[in-house]
Each structure stands twice: as C-alpha cells, then as structure tokens.
Amino acid sequence: MALSVASSPHFSRKANGTRSMMLDVIIALSPVIVASIWIFSWYAVVQVGLCVLTSLATESIWQKLSNRPGSVLDGSGAVTGIILGLSLPWSAPWYVPVIGSAVAIILGKMVFGGLGMNLFNPAMVGRAFIMLSFAGALGASAYVYPDAPMAVLTQATPLSAAKSSATLSGFPDIWALFMGNRNGSLGETSALAILIGGIFLCIRRTASWQLPVGVVVGCAVTSGLFQILGLSNLTILQHLLGGSLLFGAFFIATDPVTSPLTPKGKWIFAIGIGITVVFLRSFSSYPAGVMFAVLLMNAVVPLINRWTIPTPVGGPLPSKS
C-alpha cells in the first residue's frame, strides 16, 4: 500500500485533460471538413492535410531544438492546422499552407512559450502572415477559377462579388449560402456544417457559448445599423452567411487560450469581434475581416481580463464606522 499525500481536493472530474478538449474540437470540425470535401473535393484534403502535417512537424522539431517536454500529441497543433487549412482558398499553392502552418506554430505559439501562453490565435497569425506575404494567393482572384471542375469555383466569393458590383447580382441566394453551395475559404461555406459542429462544441462546454453568440449578435446588430444608415449594401443574413463569420464565431473566437476568462469578458470580446468585422468589411479593402477582427480583439484580451475582474460574492466587508 503506497499512501500518497496531496492537497485537497482528492477528487477530480473524470475524462478530462487538455487532449480530450482538443479531440472535441477535432470532432466538431469534422462536419465542416466533410462539407468542405463535398464542395471542393480533393483540394480540401490537400490543403488541410498539408497544414496539419506541417503544424505537427514544426511543433516536434521546435520541441527537439528547445529541449522542452513533448506536447505534440496534446492535439492543439492539429487543431491549429485544421483551422488554418479550412481558412485558405482551395487554389493556394503548396508552399502557402506549409509556410502558413510553420509560422502559425512558431510565431503564433511556440515563441510565447507554447500552448496556453500565446496572446494571438495561432491559426490567424499564420493566415495573416501569408496574407501579407502572398497577397495574390489569398486575394479575391485566388478563389475564382473559370475552368474549375466544380461549378462553385467559377464564381467570385459572395463578399468580393458584393464589393465589386453595386447590384449584388453575384450574391447567391440565402439557401445556397446556408448549405454551402458557394465559393469561399474551404471551411467557411457551409453554415449548416458549422452550426452542427459548433453547437456540439458548446453543448460539450469545450467552447463557451457566449463567444459564438456574441460574435453573431455583434455582427447582426452592427450590420443592421449599417444597412439602415446606408453604409453597407449587404443585409444582415448576407453578412452572417456570406463570409467566414460563422466559422470564425464557432471555431476561431472560441479558442480558449486567446479569449477572456470571465463570462462578462467573453461577451465584450465576442461582440467586439462582430462589430469590427462589419466595420472592416464596409471600410477596408481586405476581404478578410474576421481574421483581422479576431487578431485585434486578441490583443485587448489582457485588458479585458483586467477590466472584468469579478467582485467576489458578498462583496467587501462594510468598513467599520
């Protein structure tokens, strides 16, 4: 009998562990991956596969070099890879996912000290890097391919179509947007698949429900206002379904490491993302509003955490007069 001594509690929730959280995320992403393969066929497989492999390889090499205990199998590297892969256009040449993932892991995570220490969402760091380095590979034209085998790939993405024409003639109907029958980044097109996976994540409490709800509400309210004020020619639904907003709301904003700790902080962060997305879409020339909005709000998370320190139940003892 080997008696051990430890601090209380001597009991913990079963079946926990960071790895099982990451596994949840991967399970939740699978409908999105399936939808993506259905729409973009093997292009999706290649991009996501390259991203995951590079992410894992980068992480293990980095760990070898820096002599840190291995965490490659904690699953977070794979999640970063999948999310980055799903946020690329189908046409990006092989070095784009490879460089993007390597940067995501190194600059997005490892230089901060590894999982849990990073300020910015690693996948978005990688994507921002390739966006700035290979603007062409991620620009509006990267999505369109007149001779493509699949019909959707011959169209412009809905949001860039809306930017270039005032009539919105290029905008697919809402049903097509919902099912995913439109062009866009690999993982963003099927709202249905995103909702299935995303709601699963929230039910499992691996993602905090406040985050996706906040992003959606922030975006809906701001885009509604913009429409009334005539600042944007898109409707609320087109904002919600036409780009990567839903994917971002359920899978990018919900990264625990780079979002605030308290429910109040989560609301501020998420609503902030939703509002920023609409601003960027309306006033900037970049089509990647969600990515910049997330990175921007990531940067203020430490501040949000400071602003939202809760008062303990019962409050302070009234000072004795």
Add this chain to the structure above:
Amino acid sequence: MSVAILKDSRKLSFRKGIHPADREELSRDQAIEVLPTPEVVRIPLLQHLGAPSKVCIEARAEVRMGQRIAEASPGLSANIHASVDGKTAREGLVTLPNGRRVATLPIKSNPEQGLEGEALKEVYLGGNWSFDPECLDPADIARSTLEAGIVGMGGAAFPTHIKLAKNEKKPIADILVNGCECEPYLTADHRLMIESPDSVIAGSLMVQRATGAKHVSICIEDNKPKAIEAIRQAIGDRDIDIKVMKSKYPQGSEKALTVAALGRAVPTGGLPLDVGVVVVNVGTAASVARTVLRGMPLTHRIVTVTGEGIVQPKNLLVPIGTDFKTLIDACGGLREDVDIARIIAGGPMMGFAITDLDTPVTKGTSGITVLTAESIRREQATACVRCGMCVDVCPLDLVPTKLALAARHQNVELLNRYHIDACMECGCCAYQCPAGIPLVQLIRSGKILKRNRK
C-alpha cells in the same frame, strides 16, 4: 403523498458549483454503530479554531467520561472532556489530520465503562427530546454550550458558544441548521437526521432561543429524501421551516448556504453573523440538545468510515481521541484486492490526506475516506489553456487561474487584485480544471505567501 410534496417544493441553490458523484450509497443505509471502547484515547488539546486548551487535571488521575480535562483559553477556544472512563497518562504529542503536531492527553480506558454499547447509543440518540423552549434562559444555553466544549461538527470546528452569544449590535434573524452534507461519501449527518431527528429539532430550537432569532430552517439536500421525511415528521406542527436544497457541491458551505437558502451573501472576510444569520451543522445542534437536556458534554461523535478501500463502510459513534486505525479495523479493515492510494480525514473535496493511522478522531472529524488509485487518478498537470472552466464553477466568483498564476509568480499585488482572501478552498476549481492544475494547492501557497509578507 409525501413524495409529491418533495417534488413540489422548490429546490434552493447557489450559482455555479459542481456535481461530483456523491458515492453516499456506500454507507448511507448503515445504521449508526457504537464502536467498542478503545483501550486508549489520545485526546488532542487543540481540536477547534482558536487557541489550545489548558490541561486542568494531573497525569495518572482517574477520570470519568464527560469530566473536563482541559479548559478553554481566553478568547476563541473550547473546553475538552474525557471521552472514556479511565486513567490519564503523561502528556504527549499527536499529529492532527491537518498535519499539525499538538499536545495530547492520553487516557487509558478502564475495562469497566459506565456507559458504552447500546446503552450509550440510547442516551446519545434515543429517548424523548421534547422540552419547552420558554422555560430555558437563553444565556444558560450559551453557557452550557461553552461548558460542554461544543464546536462546529461539520468540519471547521468553530467554537459554537461564540455563535450563540447574544450580540446587541448584530441581531440574528435566521438560524440555518445545516444538513446538506455536500461532501461526497460522507453520511454521518444523514444517519443522525434519520435516527435521531428529534435531537436535531431540539437543538435547533435551543439555538433559536439562545440567539433570539425569528426563524429556524433546516436545510437538507434533495438526495436525502429519507432524512427530509424523518425531519419533517419530527417537526410536526412546530414553527420550523424545512428547506430542500439542490444536491450540489459546496451546498453545505456557510457561504453557499446563506445565499441559497436566504439570498443573503456573506461579505469577504465576514461571518454569516454579518448578514444576520447563524449557521449550525445538524450534528452541532444535536450536541447542544444533548448537553442541555442530558448534561452530556461533547465526548463522542459520529464518523463515516467509507470509500472504495474499506471492506465494510459504516457510520460509527466513537469517543473523541480514538485513532483512525481502530475505526478502520472496526469496518473490516482495508481491502486487499484494490490499490489503496489515499486515506483522507473528512471527505475528498476538502479533507486532509493522512499517512499516520495513529491520527486521532477530533471534534471536527466527520469521516475517514479511503480512496483507491482508480478514484484519485487524474491527468498529469499541463499548461493552463485559459479555458475559464475554473471561473465557471467558482461559487464565489473568483478567477482561480489568475490566483494560481499570481501564487506561482509570488506576486502579492496580483493576489490581492484577484481577491485571494475570499477563497474558501472548496476545491471546485481544481475539480473542474481540464489541465489538472492543482489550483487549491497553489492558492493556499499564495495565502501563506501573503501572510509572510505582512
């Protein structure tokens, strides 16, 4: 009919908290058994919150059960009484469940005991507990409680007479009699409510009389329907409320209970007294009744001996000062066919792991829980992923991960900014953390750090 009433009554609760498996089925149906008088009891001279008591009897003196052997120091302290008939030995040292070494006065018990076995159980739990509160002088109740050395029996061991003293500045409106017993595994209070509900009711009325409170409520978690029923019948038509609480941890902590039962939150660093409430455990209430009606000081208590590592889990009535080994042996000993990993004084959420089976039962020892390697298994601690799950379960609205971080970095300013003093070490955060971070341990080290910096 009665079941319908239970279903209809609104279940009261606090925000957040956790739902650990309660494992009460191991010992729930085991009637209280009297432990055969042990050969020796080693009674610690500090069993309560406050200052150690002073021995008031010589070594090698004959003592009778219930005779005072040490008296309360001035201020926060409590009297201590012999728990067997026997002869005192020389003072020695003993390790308390919390690891502290304190002085003890051992008593070698006589082969012939004045009161033991079924007779003891009858005096302790049985018989008639009715009385007329109007005939009792409130000050007398507080005085008897002090005399009898009664302290909180739910775990914290706060001297009860302090709670019962009339306080002109802070009048008491409500008494909450705490029968929640929210720690997993433990069933001592549960059995007491079933087997001697009248003593609990009598004690509750005495606490009300002593404090002058308007209302008394007995709070019981909804996973104890038998106890609720027994208490309900014992109340009869008396003016005592029964509050059915949701089974949730830490429902039985004073802070959660006042919020859940009355909607009043105790301020940080304050006591329920600050919001006009006195909370007493059901075991404590019964002890008050036993003292006032039967003249018995606090010499025994009910201890649940349980866990997957015990051959036959039981609820035992034992003399204070009996060592853990005797209790475990009375329950068939430790199981040989499982991998025993930890022995805990108390329950698994807030109890203390012990390695020394000579540790004595104190007034605050509600149970001995023997856990197997399987039940304490947890993941290797990994980095905090800032998921906020610890925040989502902290009943006091703290940010445990930041407290742990501040403790690691020895940053007292950060500890204060995140309100370290408010933490009651309930363990919800560490229970929930997916990264297996020992949050409570870190927070405790933060508290020590802060104290040392002062």
